[in-house]
Amino acid sequence: MNTDRIENSCGIEKSEAIENSGGIEKSEAIENSKATKSSETIKSSETIKSSETIENSKGKESSRDSFFSNHECTEMRSDSYPDARMKIYGHERPVRLFVAGLHGDEWKDTTGLLKGIKPPKTGSLALIPLVDCGKYISTLNPDYYPETGKKIIRAIEELKPEIYIELHSYSGENLEKLAGKHRLELIGVPAYSILKEGVLLGSVSPWVRRKYFPKEALCLSFELRKGSMESRKFAARMLEVLKEIQSRDEFIEYMKKEYPAQAKKAMEDYLRFYGEI
Incomplete structure (x- = not known):
């Protein structure tokens, strides 16, 4: 079961990692990107999730580990x-x-x-x-x-x-x-x-x-x-x-x-x- 489907009907707090996943800066990657990319595409790269997060969303990491990381230390x-x-x-x-x-x-x-x-x-x-x-x-x-x-x-x-x-x-x-x-x-x-x-x-x-x-x-x-x-x-x-x-x-x-x-x-x-x- 993917933990993204866990319902937060009474306010289950998402982990800090999830809250910050939408704003990862990759300035080095932007500087090295090909000139053919438009500025709009470069700006959108700021919202790209880290590869680890992407792997989690695809289920490559075990669901149990993901469940722990999404609720730990809140x-x-x-x-x-x-x-x-x-x-x-x-x-x-x-x-x-x-x-x-x-x-x-x-x-x-x-x-x-x-x-x-x-x-x-x-x-x-x-x-x-x-x-x-x-x-x-x-x-x-x-x-x-x-x-x-x-x-x-x-x-x-x-x-x-x-x-x-x-x-x-x-x-x-x-x-x-x-x-x-x-x-x-x-x-x-x-x-x-x-x-x-x-x-x-x-x-x-x-x-x-x-x-x-x-x-x-x-x-x-x-x-x-x-x-x-x-x-x-x-x-x-x-x-x-x-x-x-x-x-x-x-x-x-x-x-x-x-x-x-x-x-x-x-x-x-x-x-x-x-x-x-």
Whole structure:
């Protein structure tokens, strides 16, 4: 997939290299050009892209490298307005993809967590701080990812992350709907586990889990309590752990040590739903 087709519906910032590609000066080339070129042709040479950029546009460079270079080292705004620009730290594996603000006004509780995160010590970390701030559409809806969440799918297809994390938020009256013991029977997916400070842990939508990830990938969904600073702080600490995690098995061992009851429930639910770990 060519990264030029990645949609910037919420403002994904293009890399500095792309912004400057239209104004490359080649004075030496102009001086040595043949006299038969008209002045108009010489002037137009200022807008010629470098050969490296041309190679990228033709797909001669791998799509994954191009995707990294087009989003790496961009700065995210520090104010509170929704910011959809992608940022990528690093260029090696394992690749971790964290996304927030997936629908409705969830960005108010989740987007800021990705703005403040620092680079990992190893591997790569890709951040999409805002997916969509429009109408709420559940990620359990099969139309969500192909439409509202299409930038997530494109990032997954390009980066092939080993670790994929979604940040959501919920209102108190919906706690039972998310973490109630009958969620599997009522909604068709396992209930979330309650971690700490109102933060819930579960798997991502089976629609995206089954279609885009191998079984050994780590795919997690966190739900934060809306308006809770304690939830945000705890979620931020979990993200600090996850940005350094190397694999699914390493995270399972971490959970068994730190949150044994929740780890046991999550693994049982996963086995019951997917049939294997």
